[in-house]
Amino acid sequence: MHASAARFGPLQDTPARDYSQKLRLFNALAAPELRAALASLDLRPGMRVLDAGCGTGETLAWLGAAVAPGGLALGVDLAAPHLGAARAALQPGALLLQADLRRPPLSAASFDLIWSVNTLHHLADPAAGARALAALLCPGGRLALGQSSFLPDMYFAWDARLERLANEAVRAYYRDRYGLSEHDLTAVRGLVGLLRTAGFADVQTRTFTIERVAPLDAPAHAWLLEAIFRGTFGERLRPYLEPADYAELTRLCDPQHPCFALQRPDFHFLQTLTFVVGGR
Numbered sequence: 177m178h179a180s181a182a183r184f185g186p187l188q189d190t191p192a193r194d195y196s197q198k199l200r201l202f203n204a205l206a207a208p209e210l211r212a213a214l215a216s217l218d219l220r221p222g223m224r225v226l227d228a229g230c231g232t233g234e235t236l237a238w239l240g241a242a243v244a245p246g247g248l249a250l251g252v253d254l255a256a257p258h259l260g261a262a263r264a265a266l267q268p269g270a271l272l273l274q275a276d277l278r279r280p281p282l283s284a285a286s287f288d289l290i291w292s293v294n295t296l297h298h299l300a301d302p303a304a305g306a307r308a309l310a311a312l313l314c315p316g317g318r319l320a321l322g323q324s325s326f327l328p329d330m331y332f333a334w335d336a337r338l339e340r341l342a343n344e345a346v347r348a349y350y351r352d353r354y355g356l357s358e359h360d361l362t363a364v365r366g367l368v369g370l371l372r373t374a375g376f377a378d379v380q381t382r383t384f385t386i387e388r389v390a391p392l393d394a395p396a397h398a399w400l401l402e403a404i405f406r407g408t409f410g411e412r413l414r415p416y417l418e419p420a421d422y423a424e425l426t427r428l429c430d431p432q433h434p435c436f437a438l439q440r441p442d443f444h445f446l447q448t449l450t451f452v453v454g455g456r
């Protein structure tokens with residue numbers, strides 16, 4: 177598929193858009209929970225699995241190991257930079273395909289399991305995306321949709337007020353940049369209904385808690401510092417906060433400041449990771 181200037185979905189993704197660093201950091205942070213979710217799916221050697229929105233490939237490697245020997249694990253992503261990062265990280269011969277999940281160039285009834293984490297909300301019509309993925313499943317196949325942050329994340333356990341204001345500022349930023357309403361931003365919570373609308377039966381759910389406390393391990397520190405404290409709670413939020421609140425947020429996010437949150441002995445981070453699995 178050739179890269180195009182056309183934009184896909186509410187977050188204005190393109191084949192050239194690059195989330196690689198953020199994806200690698202999240203997969204490192206959530207590796208224990210992602211592996212536990214994968215283990216709960218009872219994959220067996222010889223199965224054929226699809227990682228829809230495979231990103232930088234970490235989960236694709238785990239899926240491949242779970243269905244070996246004799247199985248097949250294919251990763252599909254829209255973004256060329258993500259697939260380049262996956263090729264660099266995975267073993268030679270890893271199966272990767274650049275494609276639009278709304279129109280995947282794959283044969284119907286080809287897979288026993290489709291795994292897709294933090295992906296369908298990037299589509300303009302998630303229900304159509306779920307139906308397109310459903311068509312790729314063999315009879316009895318399953319679609320496992322994973323989504324982080326069904327519940328509000330906790331960053332500042334000692335200051336719920338500032339945490340609430342920061343989250344509201346992030347939503348306001350997304351509203352102004354992407355034209356997304358509060359309803360749009362929280363629609364991911366409806367994955368059970370999404371699967372049932374797409375014709376799935378026996379829909380089951382399981383929520384894992386990504387919980388980290390001080391002193392943080394290296395993956396948690398890297399994710400929070402780069403993806404959240406620098407990438408989310410940065411200059412972009414200044415217009416949406418009172419000066420005093422923005423100044424306090426800045427102090428908590430600054431590694432050089434004595435008040436840096438990730439160095440506090442009472443730092444406690446919580447994030448949910450929910451999987452909704454439906455069968456054909």
